[in-house]
Amino acid sequence: MASNPPHVSALGTLTGIGVGPGDPDLITLKALKCLQSANVVAFPQGRSGRPGLAQTIIAPHLDQQQLLPLDFPYIFDPDQLTSAWQQAGDRVWQCLSQGQNVVFACEGDLSFYGTFNYLALSLERRYPAAQITRIPGICSPMAAVSALGLPLTVQSDKLVVLPALYTVNELNAILNWADVVVLLKVGSVYNQIWQLLHQRRLLEHSWVIVNATQPTQIVYRPLTTYPCLELPYFSLMVIRSGANPLP
Structure with a gap:
């Protein structure tokens, strides 16, 4: 008599959710329902034993x-990054292969320089059967301009977002044609950027937002009075260089 085949659990689903830049209330209803119904909740581990931002949110x-x-x-x-992403993917796959649904909480929005992208790509390459879905969130530039009480763009504004490791020369060239520029993680180059904005007479049209929507949020304006700032990691600058008037 043939024996019955061993029972195989249906695979769980990995869902990446954007949980906003800091305020726990800035999460969509869809993401919240998914988070609260998941078997397992994953997130980037914080440094030095402290909770990371996504976990705190x-x-x-x-x-x-x-x-x-x-x-x-x-x-x-x-090589070290690839190894870390693979190890993270392996841990998630262990849960998925047991039929558990996993939610990965990513600060801001998944598609906007989100950590989830590295996890998802590694998982897809090593485990093609993995089922992955995504729920968008609010990214930091949107939160920052809300803190300023300003729109990010109006009318025909051309928008540029620059991640970390940009140079002053790059920014100078971009300011020749962009109407609105957002600089992420601006702390490491702030003093040089300030000098450039001073030369171009844009300090009155530029703002720095630190830890947008978090309890520690700080807004610096006008920048004419802040030639030197020691800024933390989650700091961004908004520069409005175009001619379109604000409403």
Whole structure:
């Protein structure tokens, strides 16, 4: 008599959710429902044993879900990064292969320089059967301009967003044609950027927002009075150089 085949659990689904830039209330209803119904909640592990930003954002919404902190090191070595992403993907796959649904909380929006992208790509390459879905969120530039009480763009404004590691020369060239520029993680180049904006007479049309929507949020304006600032990691600058008038 032939024996019955072993029972194989249906695969769980990995869902990436954008949880906003800091305020726990800036999460969509769809993301919240998914978060609260998940078996496992994953997020980037914080540094030095402290909770990371994504974990802090979702903490008020958690109940009895299994927590899965994943290590995404702050390094630039491609081999070490690839290894870390693969290890994170392997840990998630262990849950998915047991039929558990996993939610990965990503600060801001998934598609906007989100950590989730590295996890999803690694998982898809190593485990093609993985089922992955995405729920968008609010990214930091949108939160920052809301803190300023300004629109990000109006009329025919041309928008440029520059991630970290841009140079002053790059920005100078972009300001020749862009109407609105957002500089992410501006702290490491702030003093040089300030000098450029001074030369171009744009200090009155530029703002720095630190930790947008978080309890520690700070807005610096006008920048004419801040030639030197020691800014933390989550700091961005908005520059309005175009001619379109604000409403």
